[in-house]
Amino acid sequence: MCAGHRHRGPTCWRAPDDLVSEVWLAELARLLPELRDRYPDLPVPSTDEALGHSRLFEAVARLLQGWAARRPLVLFLDDMQWADTATLDLLLYLAQSLAAQPAPILLLLNLRTGADPFSDPQPTWLLALKRTRIALTTLVLTPLTKEETQHFVQAFVWAEQQPEAGNTSSTDGCPDSGGPSTFREVLAAFADWLYVQTRGHPFYLTETLRELLEREIIVPSFQQNGTWGLVLRSGVLEQTPAGELIPASVRELIRSQLGQLTPPAWSLLVAGAVLGEGLTFEQLSRVAQLEEETGLQALEELLRAGLLCEGNLAEEAQALDGYSFPGEMMREGVYQEAGATRQRLVQRRVSLVRQDEVEDDQGEQTRLPHRAPLDGHAPAETRKRQGRRVVAPAASRGRRGMRWALAPDACGVLSRQPGTSIGEKTLLAAWEEDAAAQAASASPRSPPRRPA
Incomplete structure (x- = not known):
């Protein structure tokens, strides 16, 4: 607000005594010390802290009402979730003042819901704001849908592109497509990829497009008709791992959100990032090694913060609750923030949990499946087991000859026993070798090919 006053500068303070008296100017000088340079004879403001706050609030209200008396005023405050108590x-106070003395002033507040540093007083404050009886309208801004994302991308001025000569893959970046795609198909696939990455989050969406421009994956081109248009270099996008396309601004936002989490919530979130898709509460808790009540509290924290979303996963006649990340970009950001050591540790836990699930169902499945992919990116497959949904590992990309055996120890707890094909190597060493071999394919690539 102070910055707005200073920006108006000469026109705003040309005759401030026409708006408020010197008594209130003295209070405003606490926010804008430069007022005393122009009016050195202003009285000293109150030194009583409690009274001083009330007088300062009244001075701001009188100033806004003075401006509104000259012309209608719009006061827009963004990111109110970061606002402090003062x-x-x-x-x-302004809302109460406007309710008592109406003026042509529109207070426009932008508030992001979720768990933030100053989120505790928000519910009480919003309730108090409604009780002022000021005319209040609440608009809930939701992320863009897939169709809206398509329209958003198509609204840009794109240059018509021809398929590259000699290109063995489609222009949408998908290899083995069977032939070149039209420009409309390329653009539609690109919009689908953006939606998968951002789930329609406007900030993520615009920042990703800006990142693509800076990396010259999207480039402006001067056309023969004398106009400018955007060109999508889908081949470059195909060769760039999606994890490298997370904009710095988005990464910082994700990092700030993660910094507010409790340790159990962070552990549960990393477990979800490694598991990838088809997340269930049982799996998340077992991989994160959390007790049921602690895991439930951590899950509720992540849902409040918007770092995980609830979703219904239908399997045959059953509809079971599941959870997912609000966009692949968020999942990838969490995965990278976990670090290599934690990634390996959680990957081992994921494999053990899935092996235990298989052991519990030996009567239905006679052999162990291949191990889960190390990178957590591959889509999960599903199977039915004892009336509840289980996410089975995707096809193994590791060594086919490796075998694991699970044997109960003296306490009846299943422990790992190396198979004959592992030899003298430890399981950790085997995991590290596979992780290094799969590092090149750890990140998803370009937009998926659209079905014909």
Whole structure:
């Protein structure tokens, strides 16, 4: 607010005594010390802290009402989820003042819901704001749908592109496509890829497009008709891992959100990042090694923060609750923030949990499946086991000859026993070798090919 006052500068303070008296100017000088340079004879403001806040709030209200008397005023405050208690108190005072003395002032507040540093007072503050009886309209802004993302991308001025000569893959970046695609198909596939990465989050979407421009994956081109258009270099996009395309601004936002998590919630989130898709509460808790109640509290924390989303996973006649990340970009960001050591540790836990699930169902499946992919990116397959949904590992990309055996110890707990094909190597060493071999394919690539 102070920055807005300073921006208006000469026109705003040309005759401030026409708006408020010197008594209130003295209070405003606490926010804008430069007022005393122009009016050195202003009285000293109150030194009583409690009274001083009330007088300062009244001075701001009188100033806004003075401006609104000259012309209608719009006061827009963004990112209110970061507002401190003093700012919330000031806005509540303004609302009460406008309810008592109506003026042509529109207070436009942008508030992101979720778990933030100052989220605790928000529910009480919003309730108090409604009780002021000021005309209040709430608009819930949801992420773009897949169709809206398509329209958003198509609204740009794109240059018509011809398939590259000698290209053995389609222009949408998918190898073995059987022939070149039209430009409309390329653009549609690109929009689908953007939606998978961002789930329609406007900030993620715009920042990703800006990142693609900076990396010259999207480039402006001067056309023969004398106009400019955008060109999508789908081949470059295909060769760039999606994990490298997370914009720095998005990465910083994700990092700030992760920094607010409790240790159990962080462990549960990393477990989900490694598991990938088809997340269930049981799997998340077992991989994160959390007790049921602790895991439930961690899950609720992640849902409140918007770092995980609830979803219904239908399997035959059953509809079971499942969870997913709000976009592949979020999952990839969490996975990278976990670090290599934690990634390997959680990957081993994922494999053991899935092996235990198989052992519990020996009567239905006679052989162990291949191990889960190390990178957590491959889509999960599903199978039915004892009336509940289980995510089975995707086809193994590791050594086919490796075998694991699970044997109960003296306490009846299943422990790992190396198979004959492992030799003298430990399981950790085997995991590290596979992780190194699969590092090149750890990140998803370009947009998926659209079905014909």
